[in-house]
Amino acid sequence: MEILRLPALQTNYMFLLHDPVSHQAVVVDPAEPGPVLESLAAQGAHLVAIFNTHHHRDHVGANEDLAAYYPGLAIYASQHDQGRIPGQTHVLQEGDSICFTGRPAVVLEVPGHTHGHIAYYFPPTAPGEPGELFCGDTLFAGGCGRLFEGTPAEMLHSLGRLRQLPDQTRVWCAHEYTETNLAFALTIEPANPDLQARYHQVMATRQRHLPTIPSWLGDEKRTNPFLRWDRPAVQAAVGASEPVAVFAQLRQRKDHF
Numbered sequence: 618m619e620i621l622r623l624p625a626l627q628t629n630y631m632f633l634l635h636d637p638v639s640h641q642a643v644v645v646d647p648a649e650p651g652p653v654l655e656s657l658a659a660q661g662a663h664l665v666a667i668f669n670t671h672h673h674r675d676h677v678g679a680n681e682d683l684a685a686y687y688p689g690l691a692i693y694a695s696q697h698d699q700g701r702i703p704g705q706t707h708v709l710q711e712g713d714s715i716c717f718t719g720r721p722a723v724v725l726e727v728p729g730h731t732h733g734h735i736a737y738y739f740p741p742t743a744p745g746e747p748g749e750l751f752c753g754d755t756l757f758a759g760g761c762g763r764l765f766e767g768t769p770a771e772m773l774h775s776l777g778r779l780r781q782l783p784d785q786t787r788v789w790c791a792h793e794y795t796e797t798n799l800a801f802a803l804t805i806e807p808a809n810p811d812l813q814a815r816y817h818q819v820m821a822t823r824q825r826h827l828p829t830i831p832s833w834l835g836d837e838k839r840t841n842p843f844l845r846w847d848r849p850a851v852q853a854a855v856g857a858s859e860p861v862a863v864f865a866q867l868r869q870r871k872d873h874f
């Protein structure tokens with residue numbers, strides 16, 4: 618399975634999963650149709666499904682256009698998003714498994730950014746190979762999504778579940794927000810050497826107009842404050858120790874950063 622990252626709108630990434638043997642493809646969170654259709658043509662690939670993480674327009678905006686180009690296209694999204702995903706054909710819930718050309722993805726319900734937000738996790742196929750996590754607007758490189766429909770407790774639980782995945786997981790999140798996220802992270806943990814190093818690396822990457830996605834989940838665990846609510850330095854920075862309170866403080870401060 619090849620994964621192609623397609624920039625869309627201002628800050629979004631769409632992801633094209635492409636099997637070069639069968640020439641089948643899946644797109645995760647298509648925001649706009651043009652780049653998806655161009656990429657499919659360039660690969661000589663046929664779109665068989667859309668995997669949506671949540672109902673926001675910048676993640677489902679091209680569903681109907683793509684369904685018009687590919688009759689019979691399967692459109693997957695959460696059971697909780699029924700009625701607000703354009704063209705939805707399949708309803709997913711926690712623990713469901715969907716196969717793309719023989720490779721299974723597990724569905725994780727990760728509410729918080731929205732009520733019906735799900736993530737798609739492809740476990741590694743062999744020892745030493747990475748897992749692939751498509752987490753929409755739940756976990757970002759260096760940050761997390763805003764709480765539009767969920768509580769801090771829900772989002773904390775969702776991020777806690779993602780944190781349990783292996784370090785060698787590539788995080789394919791849906792927005793290029795990394796530089797600002799890490800600038801905020803440094804206000805929380807200015808003395809974290811992994812964070813300092815990552816920030817400088819990301820700044821250099823962005824100065825060259827290159828993408829910072831995917832990131833490694835191991836790096837997120839070491840540097841993303843929203844996965845570090847149980848670290849003494851993070852707790853001290855926000856003046857709280859109870860996990861939900863720490864998370865709520867972090868989220869609130871980031872909202873005003």
Ligand code: ZN
Binds near residue numbers: 671673730754
């Ligand atoms: Zn969103």
Ligand code: FE
Binds near residue numbers: 676791792
């Ligand atoms: Fe978004």
